[in-house]
Amino acid sequence: MQIKKNMPYEIDENSYSRFEQKNNMLYRRLWDKSLPTYGKMFEYNIDTHISLGEDGYSRIDFALVAAGWTVYENFPFAFSWHREELMDIGYGVDWMREKYPVKDLKTFTEKTKKAAKFYGASLVGIADVDEKWIYKTGFVRPASTSEADSKEAIRKGNASNSILETPVNLPEGIDKVIVMAIEMDEIAISTAPAQPASAAAALGYSKMAFTIACLGEFIRNLGYRAIQCGNDTALSIPLAIDAGLGALGRNGLLLTPEYGPRVRICKVFTDLPLIADDINLRFIKKVEKFCKTCYKCAEACETDAITKEIDPTFEPATISNNSCVKKYYVDVERCFEYWIENSGDCGNCIAVCPFSKIKSISTPSEFWK
Numbered sequence: 001m002q003i004k005k006n007m008p009y010e011i012d013e014n015s016y017s018r019f020e021q022k023n024n025m026l027y028r029r030l031w032d033k034s035l036p037t038y039g040k041m042f043e044y045n046i047d048t049h050i051s052l053g054e055d056g057y058s059r060i061d062f063a064l065v066a067a068g069w070t071v072y073e074n075f076p077f078a079f080s081w082h083r084e085e086l087m088d089i090g091y092g093v094d095w096m097r098e099k100y101p102v103k104d105l106k107t108f109t110e111k112t113k114k115a116a117k118f119y120g121a122s123l124v125g126i127a128d129v130d131e132k133w134i135y136k137t138g139f140v141r142p143a144s145t146s147e148a149d150s151k152e153a154i155r156k157g158n159a160s161n162s163i164l165e166t167p168v169n170l171p172e173g174i175d176k177v178i179v180m181a182i183e184m185d186e187i188a189i190s191t192a193p194a195q196p197a198s199a200a201a202a203l204g205y206s207k208m209a210f211t212i213a214c215l216g217e218f219i220r221n222l223g224y225r226a227i228q229c230g231n232d233t234a235l236s237i238p239l240a241i242d243a244g245l246g247a248l249g250r251n252g253l254l255l256t257p258e259y260g261p262r263v264r265i266c267k268v269f270t271d272l273p274l275i276a277d278d279i280n281l282r283f284i285k286k287v288e289k290f291c292k293t294c295y296k297c298a299e300a301c302e303t304d305a306i307t308k309e310i311d312p313t314f315e316p317a318t319i320s321n322n323s324c325v326k327k328y329y330v331d332v333e334r335c336f337e338y339w340i341e342n343s344g345d346c347g348n349c350i351a352v353c354p355f356s357k358i359k360s361i362s363t364p365s366e367f368w369k
């Protein structure tokens with residue numbers, strides 16, 4: 001094993017292979033018949049939950065969650081790699097065609113970050129593109145098609161699995177990635193695993209779609225290219241770490257100094273001339289030390305999906321992990337089983353993490369007050 005210790009990662013370079021998105025649990029459940037969650041999604045248990053009358057699992061709670069996804073699921077332009085045509089929306093288009101001549105790289109980088117925050121990002125960082133984190137193959141959405149429309153066929157099992165195995169290659173010259181973290185509502189997350197927490201995640205996804213679409217157009221209006229991404233195209237967490245936004249926690253999530261794991265991550269790949277941020281090594285060291293003795297997320301996990309080992313390892317828990325990197329691996333098969341049982345994502349490991357800075361835990365009823 002040839003281990004490259006290029007902080008913040010220890011990687012088995014000989015064995016590392018780019019992740020195939022079809023192994024992500026949300027896709028694996030569509031094709032892997034060995035899984036107890038094969039063919040299942042959140043609707044599986046909803047009627048039972050509603051009829052039981054549990055706090056945080058009412059029809060109103062589920063309505064909140066499903067509506068939170070609205071922009072993410074229905075906005076066809078959200079995850080575009082380019083715009084189909086230069087449309088005049090009243091500002092003319094000629095001035096958009098030529099590349100904006102960047103004279104002061106530092107000021108221009110600051111303005112680009114300001115634009116990202118203006119459109120909705122809570123945190124912004126910039127990294128040089130590292131091909132390791134780009135999916136080897138994945139689900140590539142047809143142009144100008146919404147998430148809901150483009151996935152309808154595979155959700156219903158009508159599409160060939162090969163649609164999940166399209167080779168992912170960034171166009172030549174796309175060498176920077178703007179990574180954005182979007183804060184999720186503190187009170188809603190504190191109700192985890194009840195549905196208001198799931199609604200906070202859903203809303204986070206819709207905010208991602210809105211933010212990357214506006215930032216993508218800002219970049220194109222300056223004559224450069226923009227590839228708008230949510231969880232697609234590349235692994236968001238290592239890109240966020242490269243962009244200086246935080247560190248990887250025991251719970252398998254990005255911990256940020258500001259909001260801990262209480263964020264969603266999105267990114268825009270671009271050829272804009274930008275200055276990359278430094279990795280936040282100080283924070284990474286702090287998290288490494290903290291997670292060794294803090295087991296709050298592992299203790300809060302209903303399905304023991306989070307390891308209680310003291311040290312990180314190279315041993316993946318399932319084929320759904322991006323392996324050959326030294327870290328705490330999460331058994332995402334178990335995690336997803338709980339999500340199906342819960343009729344929504346869970347978020348316990350976000351709510352209890354001290355880095356999330358949740359001041360007090362609320363019940364779902366308190367959330368609605």
Ligand code: SF4
Nearest residue numbers: 301335346347348349
């Ligand atoms: S989301 Fe819930 S089930 Fe999944 S790892 Fe976190 S605590 Fe465990």
Ligand code: SF4
Nearest residue numbers: 249250291294297353
């Ligand atoms: S809860 Fe504790 S162990 Fe888990 S990620 Fe947060 S700091 Fe690390």
